[in-house]
Amino acid sequence: MTGAYAEGAAGPRKTEASGPLLAATGLRVTFPGRRGGPEVRAVDGVELAIGTGEIVALVGESGCGKSTLARALLGLLTPSAGSVAFAGEPLAYRARALRAYRRRVQLVLQDPSGSLNPRHTVYDAVAEGLRVHGVPGGRDERTAVARALARAGLRPPERFFGRYPHELSGGQRQRVVIAGALVLEPELIVADEPVASLDASVRGEILALLLRLRDELGLAALVVTHDLGLAWNIADRVAVMYLGRIVETGTVEEVLSAPRHPYTRALLSVLPGGGAEPVVLTGEPPDPARVPDGCRFHVRCPVLASGEAERAGVADACRTRDPAVLPAHGRDAACHWAAAAGREPDGRDGG
Template sequence: MTGSPLLSTRDVHITFPGRHGAPDARAVDGVDLDIRPGEIVALVGESGCGKTTLARALLGLVEPTTGRVTFDGQPLRYSGRSLKAYRRRVQLVLQDPSGSLNPRHTVYDAVAEGLRIHGHRGDERAVVADALSRAGLRPPERFFLRYPHELSGGQRQRVVIAGALVLEPELLVADEPVASLDASVRGEILALLLRLRDELGLSALVVTHDLGLAWNIADRVAVMYLGRIVETGAVEQVLTAPRHPYTRALLSVLPEASGEPVVLTGEPPDPARIPSGCRFHARCQVLASGEAERAGVAQACRTTDPGVPDGTGTPQVACHWAHATEGEGTPKG
């Protein structure tokens, strides 16, 4: 993908106040990320790594503590009128279609809701029918008067996607879009998202803990750990030749992975007490095995921040060991 990014973040930090005098939690701790027109980016990491908080910031639901979000070259403004206009162009697809659909609303009303909120003028019925058809519910009129409980999980997710499409957005933010679906349906929904990208030129940020999903849908992947992106690049590069030990550990537990799975020690640190040096060093299998010591970077791993990838889409990794063994420079600090 070339050209200017559609959406961009620069040095975004999001902190939440600690309770009872505890330190602030640094949920997002300096993130640069670009999404270009027609590009699908997968944001990958364990639960609690900050990826959903970052996604909420991109939707304007959370205002960054510091840093900036820009869309189509303009800074995101958090006034009510500006956000309303922005949300015509950027739409959310949630993980659980049952939770995001009102059980008392018909499919027609669920899809038409966005049009009514934004004061659509025109043939509402035709627009709703077109959105349902694009989402794979055909003939659309057959679904107008159905309720969510009358649909399968895959059909409910298609209704949610139709509700996003009805406003003709340029970017979808999909938070675990197939996590609640049966395996047999997941491929259909992923194929639908790819088809919508090809037909409509949509961009998408897909938030997931599943690297297998990233492989199947994304052009580029950004791996997040404890509030920061630690590795980014084209999906084929990152998932076939991972450079960061954390990415290697995530990949090692996939069913199709060769070799022994990497079992990380302990839990991710508290985001209110981020360790010095590389934030992954306390769980790092490369440091624990002595490989970092042999590469001469063990002390740096424990004491020196490896910096953050700059978000431009070029392959980058925030890891002293990777840079020492590959002979590259580090990301920006």
């Protein structure tokens, strides 16, 4: 059955549909402006695809639209334009269809303390989804809960059944949240800053768990994060988001070893041990209700400010022409300067 985990499965599973497991096409999410002002373009034209058993990191500054995009992909928001498809089937925004979809796609939130009801035991927290959707595979509830907790690394699972969130460490609470997602045997999880609230010593354990779930169960994941270091450690592909749009995409090695977009370079420059001179971006990201003309990054772009874009003959284009929306696959950057400079996918200047 599509969506069920096979015993002893290894490596990515195949879906019945060809193509990506989850795909967004021309996705836009807008909100009404304040006091009759211009609408807020929170997600402003996004193409994104996630394959079976693939981990994609969606990275960018706070307020760039990452969480709004994730909510739209989960069906928690209805897009203003564009579409979301799962296993080749367009997502329908009817209650019954969304209920079936959310069994196959689960959310893992950032703060386990806020995600767990302090009055519910671990058993009840994990069993909550089963009581809404039913127990998959014809198993009984207790067996399904124990199975999910064990997969999340809480063993023996029965030891945790009667505990409350305040009796657990931060890492254990996050594992309970992950178990609550796994109990329905989804095909994809959306993890929104899954380790941001954890101590550094625990983060590696949770990232290793996500990788193990991918390898053993073929579980796909969209990991929403502002941390490029996390993306390097866990992702197969990276999508860099700025002001509602993906501005660079490719494999993790391509994007993080040889970034093409000035925004990606700036984000990477401040990583500890990166070796590059830190790039300090001027000002705050523009208001998504007033997206600048031209390249939406040009008002903060160090390449334009330094005169490099002028020397490459693209300064006017940067200020007046919006780069095209990037395709869901492949290696690309929404940057006039990178295109004009003939920057190859390995980061070298072309001839």
